[in-house]
């Protein structure tokens with residue numbers, strides 16, 4: 732569960748989002764909104780990447796402001812257009828994230844295998860296509876024991892065969908108790924990921940919708 736208290740995010744004094752009191756219960760959520768509504772800004776602030784006023788509490792236990800390290804170790808994020816140090820290989824970056832997130836040994840293997848990344852994961856990131864980069868970002872977001880996974884535009888650049896694989900990862904992790912916030916302009920295929928709820932970003936706030 733995520734709870735927002737007196738949350739306010741502005742750029743240069745211009746309010747993007749204001750949530751005096753807002754709760755997101757465990758579940759899988761599709762974050763919708765027009766271009767520029769504030770979806771990426773919202774996900775980045777929840778991830779602890781952007782500064783904001785107020786606070787965010789995870790599972791009634793950890794707050795981003797009071798427990799910044801513990802909170803960030805349980806909230807994982809994949810950027811819409813990931814940028815990684817391109818002199819590293821995918822394997823090296825996965826090792827780095829596993830260490831930071833205290834991930835179980837071999838946790839990445841099923842992810843790398845199921846997304847068909849084995850042939851290139853040991854190559855330098857500089858050689859990756861945008862879809863290969865996106866897959867790496869998604870694997871990194873699943874490492875460790877996250878309570879919440881934030882995926883910004885996870886479907887962009889993924890090929891058709893990879894979509895069911897990603898949805899299976901999400902369904903499996905959700906069953907294990909992880910909540911998800913996904914943003915996308917694409918329509919969700921309900922049969923692949925059932926029981927998804929929607930949150931709309933509009934008018935500098937969030938709205939739960941049915």
Ligand SMILES: Nc1ncnc2c1ncn2[C@@H]1O[C@H](COP(=O)(O)OP(=O)(O)OP(=O)(O)O)[C@@H](O)[C@H]1O
Pocket residue numbers: 742743747764765766767768769770771772773
């Ligand atoms: N670094 C920044 N400095 C100033 N303004 C910014 C910055 N980043 C985003 N904005 C503004 O904040 C607003 C929300 O941007 P954001 O990227 O969060 O929207 P979005 O809903 O993710 O859009 P899209 O659907 O186009 O990806 C926009 O008006 C944008 O111009």
